[in-house]
Amino acid sequence: MTLKGLPRVTISHRGAQRLSAGHPWVFSGDVRDDGGAVSGDVVLVQQRRRSGKLRVLGCAFFNRESMITLRLIESGEAVIDRAFWRRRLQQALELRARLADEDQAGRLVFAESDGIPGLIADRYHQVIVLQTLCAGAERLRRQWVELLQELTGVDTFVERNDTAARRLEGLPERAGMLQGRLAGPLQVRLGGLLRTIDPLAGQKTGGYLDQRHNHRRAGQLARGRCLDVFSYQGGFGLSLAAGGGTPVTLLDQSERALEIARADAASNRLQVETRCGNAFDVLRGLQQQGQRFHTICLDPPAFAKNKRALESALRGYKEINLRALKLLEPGGLLITSSCSYHLSVDLFEDILLQAARDARRQVQLLERRGAASDHPERLGFPESRYLKCLLLRAW
Numbered sequence: 001m002t003l004k005g006l007p008r009v010t011i012s013h014r015g016a017q018r019l020s021a022g023h024p025w026v027f028s029g030d031v032r033d034d035g036g037a038v039s040g041d042v043v044l045v046q047q048r049r050r051s052g053k054l055r056v057l058g059c060a061f062f063n064r065e066s067m068i069t070l071r072l073i074e075s076g077e078a079v080i081d082r083a084f085w086r087r088r089l090q091q092a093l094e095l096r097a098r099l100a101d102e103d104q105a106g107r108l109v110f111a112e113s114d115g116i117p118g119l120i121a122d123r124y125h126q127v128i129v130l131q132t133l134c135a136g137a138e139r140l141r142r143q144w145v146e147l148l149q150e151l152t153g154v155d156t157f158v159e160r161n162d163t164a165a166r167r168l169e170g171l172p173e174r175a176g177m178l179q180g181r182l183a184g185p186l187q188v189r190l191g192g193l194l195r196t197i198d199p200l201a202g203q204k205t206g207g208y209l210d211q212r213h214n215h216r217r218a219g220q221l222a223r224g225r226c227l228d229v230f231s232y233q234g235g236f237g238l239s240l241a242a243g244g245g246t247p248v249t250l251l252d253q254s255e256r257a258l259e260i261a262r263a264d265a266a267s268n269r270l271q272v273e274t275r276c277g278n279a280f281d282v283l284r285g286l287q288q289q290g291q292r293f294h295t296i297c298l299d300p301p302a303f304a305k306n307k308r309a310l311e312s313a314l315r316g317y318k319e320i321n322l323r324a325l326k327l328l329e330p331g332g333l334l335i336t337s338s339c340s341y342h343l344s345v346d347l348f349e350d351i352l353l354q355a356a357r358d359a360r361r362q363v364q365l366l367e368r369r370g371a372a373s374d375h376p377e378r379l380g381f382p383e384s385r386y387l388k389c390l391l392l393r394a395w
């Protein structure tokens, strides 16, 4: 579509300031006139200057149903057509080609961070899993499949739009095949191990690709008796076992995830024990029994899904970290993560300090880590810096 045919959405001075500071979203309270745009449209974003003249700020996806009414695609005037999106995808793929390691899985497109608002594309060997998390990305679903097939040669596509984030956009939750067939779970090489991924039924798009470099790092540092809490299919635990940790216990509330972890351990000739249960109860029980570990990983789900939930989330983070610190041998390693965007790294470290005080332990911070580099952070867009993974040693 030419620029002339696009609806024009006028935003407030505050909204314009936000965009010029590098943040790609405009919230509903900053929209002055929607120019008759329909959810899913690409629109021209403009601001009325003091002189009364209108100035075009950029092109964006529009969604009337969402608090995030506009998601900036490009600053200034640009023709947002198929060729434009092809270039954007190509740019994202070039980065991944540069970052390539021996893993057969990784993130190809990380939404706003790659300049493609709302689109997530994860590759598991010969399968691509898509999430379209805003109305604009949703409308172009067919086009993403065609372009990604053209650019990667992959012809099997799965949709994992069964995520609560879609509800906030007024979009239905849905999962299934978009193209091709998938008989069941796949085997992919990750961190030197053969891992099972179920793109249709696993958590997220099948696995926690954002943690894959942290899994590997944990394996390099593994020592002695290890505990992987909130293990899912053993991303940390299997790496710990491969790195020489023994014995390794995986703990999760999902028996299905643990079943897959046991099968993967066997196919990689590794030994792990699994425990199905509520991490809070099991950690308390281990402490009461006087158990000790040399290495503990904590990787809970996001306790703070929104700002309002932060207060109780802080209590949850503190409790599991306190219990883990009490279970650590002197000199033991704690690899602790939080994927709550609302919990800043400073606040997370503060909680760890409080937990260390209560546990009467001294703690050294060895590394501050984040998501794997194929989940790049977009400067000016803190929402893309959600995963924190700290490596600590406790005395």
Ligand SMILES: C[S@@+](CC[C@H](N)C(=O)[O-])C[C@H]1O[C@@H](n2cnc3c(N)ncnc32)[C@H](O)[C@@H]1O
Residues within 6 Å of the ligand: 203, 207, 208, 211, 229, 230, 231, 232, 233, 234, 235, 236, 251, 252, 253, 254, 257, 277, 278, 279, 280, 299, 300, 301, 302
């Ligand atoms: C962020 S995922 C873990 C990802 C995993 N560590 C990895 O790197 O692949 C969180 C996991 O916690 C599990 N979980 C959630 N609440 C739990 C609870 N109260 N007790 C035990 N497991 C829980 C979920 O089943 C999920 O597998």
